[in-house]
Amino acid sequence: MQQQHPGTQSAPLETPRLLAERFESGQPGIVYIKPKILFLKTEALSVAPSSMNIYLPPSGIGSITLLEASALVALTKIIEPKVIFEFGTFLGYSTALFLKNSSPECRVISVDLGDVAEEVSGAAHYSEAELRKDDRKNDDHLRLVQSKQGPYYLKGLTEIDQARLTLIHQDSRSLNVKGNGLEDQVDLVFVDGGHDLETIVSDSGLAKAMIGEDGVIVWHDFNSQIHGDVTRYIDGASKQDLILSIPNTMLAIGLYGKARARFLELGCTGQDAA
Numbered sequence: 001m002q003q004q005h006p007g008t009q010s011a012p013l014e015t016p017r018l019l020a021e022r023f024e025s026g027q028p029g030i031v032y033i034k035p036k037i038l039f040l041k042t043e044a045l046s047v048a049p050s051s052m053n054i055y056l057p058p059s060g061i062g063s064i065t066l067l068e069a070s071a072l073v074a075l076t077k078i079i080e081p082k083v084i085f086e087f088g089t090f091l092g093y094s095t096a097l098f099l100k101n102s103s104p105e106c107r108v109i110s111v112d113l114g115d116v117a118e119e120v121s122g123a124a125h126y127s128e129a130e131l132r133k134d135d136r137k138n139d140d141h142l143r144l145v146q147s148k149q150g151p152y153y154l155k156g157l158t159e160i161d162q163a164r165l166t167l168i169h170q171d172s173r174s175l176n177v178k179g180n181g182l183e184d185q186v187d188l189v190f191v192d193g194g195h196d197l198e199t200i201v202s203d204s205g206l207a208k209a210m211i212g213e214d215g216v217i218v219w220h221d222f223n224s225q226i227h228g229d230v231t232r233y234i235d236g237a238s239k240q241d242l243i244l245s246i247p248n249t250m251l252a253i254g255l256y257g258k259a260r261a262r263f264l265e266l267g268c269t270g271q272d273a274a
Protein backbone atom coordinates (compact mmCIF):
# COMPACT_ATOMS: atom_id res chain seq x y z
CA MET A 1 0.00 0.00 0.00
CA GLN A 2 1.42 3.36 -1.07
CA GLN A 3 1.00 6.84 0.32
CA GLN A 4 1.16 10.14 -1.56
CA HIS A 5 4.62 11.66 -1.18
CA PRO A 6 4.94 15.47 -1.51
CA GLY A 7 7.39 14.92 -4.41
CA THR A 8 4.78 13.15 -6.53
CA GLN A 9 3.00 16.49 -6.98
CA SER A 10 5.51 17.42 -9.67
CA ALA A 11 4.88 15.66 -12.98
CA PRO A 12 7.11 12.60 -13.52
CA LEU A 13 9.85 13.00 -16.14
CA GLU A 14 8.99 11.38 -19.46
CA THR A 15 12.18 11.04 -21.47
CA PRO A 16 15.76 9.78 -20.99
CA ARG A 17 17.06 13.18 -22.10
CA LEU A 18 15.10 15.10 -19.44
CA LEU A 19 16.37 12.64 -16.84
CA ALA A 20 19.99 13.07 -17.97
CA GLU A 21 19.57 16.86 -17.76
CA ARG A 22 18.16 16.53 -14.26
CA PHE A 23 21.29 14.59 -13.20
CA GLU A 24 23.52 17.16 -14.95
CA SER A 25 21.99 19.89 -12.76
CA GLY A 26 23.84 18.22 -9.85
CA GLN A 27 20.89 18.84 -7.51
CA PRO A 28 20.08 16.01 -5.09
CA GLY A 29 16.48 15.00 -4.41
CA ILE A 30 13.80 12.52 -5.35
CA VAL A 31 12.93 12.52 -9.03
CA TYR A 32 9.83 10.77 -10.27
CA ILE A 33 10.04 9.17 -13.69
CA LYS A 34 7.47 7.50 -15.89
CA PRO A 35 8.14 3.75 -16.23
CA LYS A 36 8.38 4.33 -19.98
CA ILE A 37 11.85 5.82 -19.44
CA LEU A 38 13.02 2.35 -18.37
CA PHE A 39 11.15 0.70 -21.22
CA LEU A 40 12.62 3.17 -23.78
CA LYS A 41 16.07 2.29 -22.49
CA THR A 42 15.44 -1.45 -22.87
CA GLU A 43 14.22 -0.78 -26.43
CA ALA A 44 17.51 0.98 -27.13
CA LEU A 45 19.41 -2.21 -26.18
CA SER A 46 18.25 -4.22 -29.16
CA VAL A 47 16.10 -4.01 -32.27
CA ALA A 48 14.34 -7.22 -31.19
CA PRO A 49 11.48 -6.87 -28.67
CA SER A 50 12.47 -7.42 -25.05
CA SER A 51 10.78 -10.31 -23.25
CA MET A 52 9.84 -10.49 -19.58
CA ASN A 53 9.97 -13.81 -17.78
CA ILE A 54 7.95 -13.72 -14.59
CA TYR A 55 5.35 -15.52 -12.53
CA LEU A 56 2.02 -13.87 -11.82
CA PRO A 57 2.56 -11.72 -8.71
CA PRO A 58 1.60 -13.33 -5.39
CA SER A 59 -1.79 -12.18 -4.11
CA GLY A 60 -0.72 -11.97 -0.43
CA ILE A 61 1.12 -9.09 1.20
CA GLY A 62 4.90 -8.86 1.16
CA SER A 63 6.00 -9.08 -2.44
CA ILE A 64 6.00 -6.75 -5.42
CA THR A 65 3.38 -5.65 -7.95
CA LEU A 66 3.34 -6.32 -11.67
CA LEU A 67 4.46 -2.74 -12.43
CA GLU A 68 7.32 -3.06 -9.93
CA ALA A 69 8.27 -6.43 -11.44
CA SER A 70 8.39 -4.99 -14.96
CA ALA A 71 10.49 -2.03 -13.77
CA LEU A 72 12.94 -4.44 -12.05
CA VAL A 73 13.14 -6.58 -15.19
CA ALA A 74 13.83 -3.51 -17.36
CA LEU A 75 16.50 -2.32 -14.91
CA THR A 76 18.12 -5.77 -14.90
CA LYS A 77 18.29 -5.77 -18.69
CA ILE A 78 19.70 -2.22 -18.75
CA ILE A 79 22.37 -2.80 -16.08
CA GLU A 80 23.37 -6.29 -17.37
CA PRO A 81 24.60 -7.28 -13.89
CA LYS A 82 27.14 -10.03 -13.33
CA VAL A 83 26.20 -10.25 -9.65
CA ILE A 84 22.84 -9.38 -8.03
CA PHE A 85 22.35 -9.33 -4.26
CA GLU A 86 18.92 -9.31 -2.62
CA PHE A 87 18.00 -8.56 1.00
CA GLY A 88 14.74 -10.43 1.71
CA THR A 89 14.12 -13.66 -0.25
CA PHE A 90 10.66 -14.20 1.28
CA LEU A 91 8.82 -16.59 -1.10
CA GLY A 92 11.48 -16.14 -3.78
CA TYR A 93 9.29 -14.14 -6.16
CA SER A 94 11.79 -11.33 -6.83
CA THR A 95 14.70 -13.81 -6.59
CA ALA A 96 13.17 -15.86 -9.44
CA LEU A 97 12.53 -12.64 -11.35
CA PHE A 98 16.21 -11.70 -11.19
CA LEU A 99 17.32 -15.21 -12.18
CA LYS A 100 14.93 -15.51 -15.09
CA ASN A 101 15.72 -12.08 -16.55
CA SER A 102 19.49 -11.87 -16.15
CA SER A 103 22.22 -13.35 -18.30
CA PRO A 104 23.19 -17.03 -17.77
CA GLU A 105 26.53 -15.80 -16.33
CA CYS A 106 24.90 -13.65 -13.62
CA ARG A 107 25.07 -14.90 -10.02
CA VAL A 108 22.12 -14.13 -7.76
CA ILE A 109 22.57 -14.12 -3.99
CA SER A 110 19.66 -13.64 -1.61
CA VAL A 111 19.58 -13.45 2.18
CA ASP A 112 16.68 -14.17 4.54
CA LEU A 113 16.40 -15.30 8.13
CA GLY A 114 15.60 -18.99 7.60
CA ASP A 115 13.32 -20.65 10.13
CA VAL A 116 12.50 -18.14 12.88
CA ALA A 117 8.92 -19.39 13.34
CA GLU A 118 9.31 -19.87 17.09
CA GLU A 119 10.70 -16.38 17.66
CA VAL A 120 7.80 -14.75 15.78
CA SER A 121 5.03 -17.23 16.60
CA GLY A 122 2.88 -14.41 18.06
CA ALA A 123 2.48 -13.05 14.53
CA ALA A 124 0.09 -15.91 13.70
CA HIS A 125 -2.63 -14.09 15.68
CA TYR A 126 -2.32 -10.59 14.17
CA SER A 127 -5.43 -9.32 12.37
CA GLU A 128 -5.39 -7.91 8.84
CA ALA A 129 -6.05 -4.44 10.33
CA GLU A 130 -3.02 -4.76 12.66
CA LEU A 131 -0.81 -5.85 9.77
CA ARG A 132 -1.89 -2.81 7.74
CA LYS A 133 -1.11 -0.26 10.44
CA ASP A 134 1.77 -1.64 12.51
CA ASP A 135 5.10 -1.96 10.70
CA ARG A 136 6.70 -4.20 13.36
CA LYS A 137 3.76 -6.62 13.34
CA ASN A 138 3.79 -6.60 9.54
CA ASP A 139 7.50 -7.47 9.46
CA ASP A 140 7.04 -10.28 11.99
CA HIS A 141 4.15 -11.62 9.90
CA LEU A 142 6.45 -11.70 6.82
CA ARG A 143 9.17 -13.45 8.87
CA LEU A 144 6.63 -16.07 9.95
CA VAL A 145 5.29 -16.59 6.41
CA GLN A 146 8.79 -17.10 4.97
CA SER A 147 9.65 -19.45 7.87
CA LYS A 148 6.60 -21.59 7.17
CA GLN A 149 6.42 -21.50 3.37
CA GLY A 150 10.04 -21.09 2.28
CA PRO A 151 11.02 -19.87 -1.20
CA TYR A 152 8.07 -21.37 -3.04
CA TYR A 153 8.79 -19.52 -6.32
CA LEU A 154 12.24 -21.11 -6.59
CA LYS A 155 10.87 -24.64 -6.83
CA GLY A 156 10.58 -24.68 -10.62
CA LEU A 157 14.05 -23.33 -11.39
CA THR A 158 16.12 -25.05 -14.06
CA GLU A 159 19.33 -26.72 -12.90
CA ILE A 160 21.32 -24.00 -14.67
CA ASP A 161 19.48 -21.25 -12.76
CA GLN A 162 19.77 -23.18 -9.48
CA ALA A 163 23.53 -23.39 -10.01
CA ARG A 164 23.89 -19.61 -10.16
CA LEU A 165 21.73 -18.97 -7.08
CA THR A 166 23.07 -18.74 -3.51
CA LEU A 167 20.61 -18.54 -0.63
CA ILE A 168 22.04 -17.26 2.66
CA HIS A 169 20.10 -17.89 5.87
CA GLN A 170 21.04 -15.38 8.53
CA ASP A 171 20.17 -11.99 9.96
CA SER A 172 21.34 -9.55 7.29
CA ARG A 173 22.56 -7.13 9.96
CA SER A 174 25.43 -9.49 10.76
CA LEU A 175 26.31 -10.27 7.14
CA ASN A 176 30.05 -10.17 6.48
CA VAL A 177 30.34 -8.50 3.07
CA LYS A 178 34.09 -8.93 2.79
CA GLY A 179 34.08 -12.49 4.19
CA ASN A 180 31.48 -13.50 1.59
CA GLY A 181 33.64 -12.06 -1.21
CA LEU A 182 31.02 -9.42 -2.00
CA GLU A 183 32.93 -6.20 -1.34
CA ASP A 184 32.90 -4.08 -4.50
CA GLN A 185 31.67 -7.13 -6.48
CA VAL A 186 27.93 -6.56 -6.89
CA ASP A 187 26.26 -4.64 -9.73
CA LEU A 188 22.64 -4.55 -8.55
CA VAL A 189 21.32 -4.73 -4.97
CA PHE A 190 17.65 -5.05 -4.04
CA VAL A 191 17.01 -3.91 -0.46
CA ASP A 192 13.74 -5.55 0.64
CA GLY A 193 14.46 -7.22 3.99
CA GLY A 194 13.56 -5.89 7.45
CA HIS A 195 11.84 -2.48 7.26
CA ASP A 196 12.81 -0.97 10.63
CA LEU A 197 15.27 1.93 10.49
CA GLU A 198 18.14 0.02 12.10
CA THR A 199 17.89 -2.76 9.49
CA ILE A 200 17.44 -0.36 6.56
CA VAL A 201 20.47 1.69 7.59
CA SER A 202 22.51 -1.50 8.05
CA ASP A 203 21.34 -3.20 4.81
CA SER A 204 21.88 0.03 2.83
CA GLY A 205 25.41 0.41 4.24
CA LEU A 206 26.18 -3.20 3.27
CA ALA A 207 24.65 -2.59 -0.18
CA LYS A 208 27.00 0.36 -0.66
CA ALA A 209 30.00 -1.74 0.35
CA MET A 210 28.88 -4.40 -2.15
CA ILE A 211 28.65 -2.03 -5.13
CA GLY A 212 31.67 0.13 -4.23
CA GLU A 213 31.79 3.18 -6.51
CA ASP A 214 29.78 1.65 -9.30
CA GLY A 215 26.36 -0.02 -9.28
CA VAL A 216 22.64 0.30 -8.61
CA ILE A 217 20.68 -0.02 -5.37
CA VAL A 218 16.92 -0.44 -5.45
CA TRP A 219 14.93 -0.09 -2.25
CA HIS A 220 11.39 -1.40 -1.87
CA ASP A 221 8.65 0.11 0.33
CA PHE A 222 9.50 3.74 -0.32
CA ASN A 223 6.25 5.72 0.29
CA SER A 224 4.69 2.67 1.94
CA GLN A 225 1.81 3.49 4.29
CA ILE A 226 3.07 0.79 6.63
CA HIS A 227 6.87 0.90 6.54
CA GLY A 228 7.45 4.63 7.16
CA ASP A 229 11.11 4.10 8.12
CA VAL A 230 12.01 3.24 4.50
CA THR A 231 10.57 6.58 3.35
CA ARG A 232 12.39 8.41 6.14
CA TYR A 233 15.67 6.73 5.13
CA ILE A 234 15.23 7.56 1.42
CA ASP A 235 14.17 11.14 2.20
CA GLY A 236 17.39 11.49 4.23
CA ALA A 237 19.54 9.92 1.49
CA SER A 238 17.97 12.22 -1.09
CA LYS A 239 19.48 15.23 0.69
CA GLN A 240 22.83 14.18 -0.83
CA ASP A 241 21.93 11.87 -3.71
CA LEU A 242 19.53 11.91 -6.57
CA ILE A 243 17.11 9.03 -6.11
CA LEU A 244 14.58 7.94 -8.72
CA SER A 245 11.10 6.68 -8.06
CA ILE A 246 8.21 5.64 -10.27
CA PRO A 247 4.67 6.76 -9.35
CA ASN A 248 2.37 3.92 -8.29
CA THR A 249 5.34 1.83 -7.23
CA MET A 250 7.26 1.68 -3.96
CA LEU A 251 10.64 1.51 -5.72
CA ALA A 252 13.45 3.96 -5.00
CA ILE A 253 16.48 3.67 -7.28
CA GLY A 254 20.01 4.93 -6.57
CA LEU A 255 22.45 4.95 -9.51
CA TYR A 256 26.16 5.29 -8.84
CA GLY A 257 29.40 5.71 -10.79
CA LYS A 258 29.80 4.07 -14.19
CA ALA A 259 26.46 2.28 -13.81
CA ARG A 260 24.80 5.69 -13.59
CA ALA A 261 26.65 6.95 -16.67
CA ARG A 262 25.69 3.87 -18.71
CA PHE A 263 22.09 4.07 -17.54
CA LEU A 264 21.74 7.76 -18.40
CA GLU A 265 23.40 7.45 -21.79
CA LEU A 266 21.19 4.63 -23.02
CA GLY A 267 18.28 5.79 -25.19
CA CYS A 268 19.42 9.39 -24.92
CA THR A 269 20.43 9.93 -28.55
CA GLY A 270 18.26 11.62 -31.16
CA GLN A 271 15.33 13.93 -30.53
CA ASP A 272 12.91 13.37 -27.69
CA ALA A 273 9.37 12.85 -28.89
CA ALA A 274 7.26 15.95 -28.27
Ligand SMILES: C[S@@+](CC[C@H](N)C(=O)[O-])C[C@H]1O[C@@H](n2cnc3c(N)ncnc32)[C@H](O)[C@@H]1O
Residues within 6 Å of the ligand: 062, 063, 064, 087, 088, 089, 090, 091, 092, 093, 094, 095, 111, 112, 113, 139, 142, 143, 144, 146, 170, 171, 172, 173, 192, 193, 194, 195, 199
Ligand atom coordinates in the same frame (compact mmCIF):
# COMPACT_ATOMS: atom_id res chain seq x y z
C1 LIG B 1 9.01 -7.95 1.94
S1 LIG B 1 9.70 -9.52 2.16
C2 LIG B 1 10.72 -9.71 0.73
C3 LIG B 1 9.92 -9.85 -0.53
C4 LIG B 1 10.69 -10.33 -1.75
N1 LIG B 1 11.85 -9.49 -1.99
C5 LIG B 1 9.78 -10.32 -2.95
O1 LIG B 1 9.58 -9.27 -3.55
O2 LIG B 1 9.24 -11.37 -3.29
C6 LIG B 1 10.85 -9.20 3.44
C7 LIG B 1 11.69 -10.40 3.86
O3 LIG B 1 12.78 -9.92 4.64
C8 LIG B 1 13.08 -10.87 5.64
N2 LIG B 1 13.80 -10.22 6.76
C9 LIG B 1 13.30 -9.41 7.72
N3 LIG B 1 14.26 -9.03 8.56
C10 LIG B 1 15.41 -9.62 8.13
C11 LIG B 1 16.76 -9.62 8.59
N4 LIG B 1 17.12 -8.91 9.67
N5 LIG B 1 17.67 -10.35 7.91
C12 LIG B 1 17.31 -11.07 6.80
N6 LIG B 1 16.05 -11.09 6.31
C13 LIG B 1 15.11 -10.37 6.96
C14 LIG B 1 11.71 -11.41 6.06
O4 LIG B 1 11.85 -12.69 6.67
C15 LIG B 1 10.95 -11.42 4.73
O5 LIG B 1 11.01 -12.69 4.15
